[in-house]
Amino acid sequence: MMKPTMGTMRKVAVLYFVALLLLMWLPLNGVAALNTYVFGLRADHLLHASVYLPCIFFLGWLAPLPAWALWLLSLCFGGVTEGVQYLLPYRGFDVNDLMANAIGVSLGAMALLFLRRKKSLEKTKTNGTID
Secondary structure (H helix, E strand, O other): OOOOOHHHHHHHHHHHHHHHHHHHHOOOOOOHHHHOEEOOEEHHHHHHHHHHOOHHHHHHHHOOOOHHHHHHHHHHHHHHHHHHHHHOOOOOOOHHHHHHHHHHHHHHHHHHHHHHHHHHHHHHHHHHOOO
């Protein structure tokens, strides 16, 4: 199987951010179903967390930065997208959505750190240990 090129990965990342901005800022109807609860949590907040979880990975494809910088930029992106909703008359700012965004970004950061650590250990294992 062919590995995707960095150009392809960057295009996917740009599409992710454009789609996310459209979802966050366009007037969308029919979200009443998101007021249901799953495991005691609002489906809307679970959706926010799951949509922002990969944010750090996509941002990393666009800008190869340390994990802490990607985490901070992803948190800012989540804050800006929610903050702009305060200014839009057909959308609403919700601090719980903001927290769900931050939780999703933070879970993504933990996954990124885990994967980077695993890759580093595998690289060390193949490059220099003599049994």
